Amino acid sequence: MKTKIWQLPALLLLLGLTACSQQSTSQQSQISKQPSMTNYLPKPYVEIEHPAWVKNATIYEVNVRQYTPQGTFNAFAEHLPRLKALGVDILWLMPIHPIGDKNRKGEKGSYYAVKDYMAVNPEFGTLDDFKALVDRAHSMDMYVIIDWVANHSAWDNPLTETNPQWYTKDHNGNFQPTPWWDWSDIIDFDYQNPEMREYMTNALKYWVKETNIDGYRADVAGFIPTDFWDNVRTELDDIKPVFMLAEWDARDLHKKAFDMSYAWKLHDTLEAVNKGDKDASGVYHYFAHALNAWPDNAIKMNFVDNHDKNSWEQSMFERHGPYLEASIVLTVTAEGMPLLYSGQEAGLDRSLAFFDKDEISWQSHPIGDLYKSLFTLKHQNKALWNGNWGGKMIPVPNNKPKQVFSFARIKDGDKVFVAINFSDQPTQVQFNENIQLGQYQEYFSQTATNLVPESTLTIPAYGYRVYVKQ
Structure with a gap:
């Protein structure tokens, strides 16, 4: 059967739509083969559940x-x-x-x-x-x-x-x-x-x-x-x-x-x-x-x-x-x-x-x-x-890093700040952070302490301070 001249534009349009449709279907197929975004979501490395x-x-x-x-x-x-x-x-x-x-x-x-x-x-x-x-x-x-x-x-x-x-x-x-x-x-x-x-x-x-x-x-x-x-x-x-x-x-x-x-x-x-x-x-x-x-x-x-x-x-x-x-x-x-x-x-x-x-x-x-x-x-x-269940250790840098190791831990309103003197000399130390600031009681001496940015602590040789948030 012969195609009339006036039918050609419509035919070409139909062929073009079909091709586009096929291309779109192909692209969608390719996309569907790609990994789902859920594959990229972070998963806990530790899969077991602790008692x-x-x-x-x-x-x-x-x-x-x-x-x-x-x-x-x-x-x-x-x-x-x-x-x-x-x-x-x-x-x-x-x-x-x-x-x-x-x-x-x-x-x-x-x-x-x-x-x-x-x-x-x-x-x-x-x-x-x-x-x-x-x-x-x-x-x-x-x-x-x-x-x-x-x-x-x-x-x-x-x-x-x-x-x-x-x-x-x-x-x-x-x-x-x-x-x-x-x-x-x-x-x-x-x-x-x-x-x-x-x-x-x-x-x-x-x-x-x-x-x-x-x-x-x-x-x-x-x-x-x-x-x-x-x-x-x-x-x-x-x-x-x-x-x-x-x-x-x-x-x-x-x-x-x-x-x-x-x-x-x-x-x-x-x-x-x-x-x-x-x-x-x-x-x-x-x-x-x-x-x-x-x-x-x-x-x-x-x-x-x-x-x-x-x-x-x-x-x-x-x-x-x-x-x-x-x-x-x-x-x-x-x-x-x-x-x-x-x-x-x-x-x-x-x-x-x-x-x-x-x-x-x-x-x-x-x-x-x-x-x-x-x-x-x-x-x-x-x-x-x-x-x-516990708080992550947060480093608290100080001006005596070769003598004193200091860190804080926080969880659900509880907070502990620890400073330990790993040296054989009494050490005066100041801290270059703000996480340690606040009202505490030193755990061993039971002394109330307010740590502010200018606070200086004196820790004896081989000594330690454990501050518990009030």
Whole structure:
């Protein structure tokens, strides 16, 4: 059929509209294939939800063997009222499992050479004794986590006979300790084996179900693939909300698996101050890095002592010297959860034997009084709470940055301003900020203080000031 001349303009218009329509449809199709704007919205890095009772909690490491003459769960339980009065919330028990005999170090052996993941060390008591301890702690609004050694076992763990394929082997095909470390009393698991992962996961679930514990401290957590811990956390939370502490210092562990990890570098910085290798500016630089590099709501565990430091690197007094009290004040008032190790509150001034019996001597001590006072403030003042429940540290620059470290924290009307003299000389200091201004009561002296722009503070050598908003 022929097209009439007068019909051509209309036809061309129709063709043009069709082409435009097709182009528009194509463009819309291309746009629809682009990522949605929701893909660019910020998401919290820490995906897990901390148990509500963590908000203002403190943590205490229990060395059962050395705690009492008996070295048992029942004997330790008698200390619970004292620890509650001290301000302790979370009890972390070093490994409670039977210890291997083969290649044992010392008479008693290492807690971390586990012979049976499904049993209790008979030196400490029975499974029922342990359950009673957990129940008693819960009745006092305290929580219990146990140390878990997932990376390795004792040489004579029955798994070496029933499932030798679950362990790594050396170049000769023999069991091996973790390479490059002097851990001759243990041998390494192989986390490339899915059956081994399943066993370890089920063992972790068993203790939560059977004894109602509230979580775990994971020994050398970074030696184990992160995806293992991610899955473990999901399966444990299906039983009950748990609290997980990683003996490691890596941000990725916080994403799905762990509530808290060690502030190793803070301890080392404070020790370096005592040795004269760093001054207050080194403390400032630590927080400048840590608070920018670590995600919000990832809790760091602050400490001046723990079983590793005490056992192998002398006492807290020798490592921190005259800066010990100032360091304790910082570890409780800075962002993070403070740790107290067995015996610190009694002024533990020596290294406890790790492989043998070496009982703690209990006494009243100023260090215990200091922790009790600081724990009371932490419980009551929201600015010092943990994770996103608490206030972020705000630097308060001053005119003596090599001597004095100063910061503020604010949350829901609560405010704390801290100034610590990390030097051996009394220091007069002024501050170059406005966040610290206001009416306060100095926490330790109970002195009312009005901080104005011209205020000058005199802080004694190794001293500290903690100002609480009125």
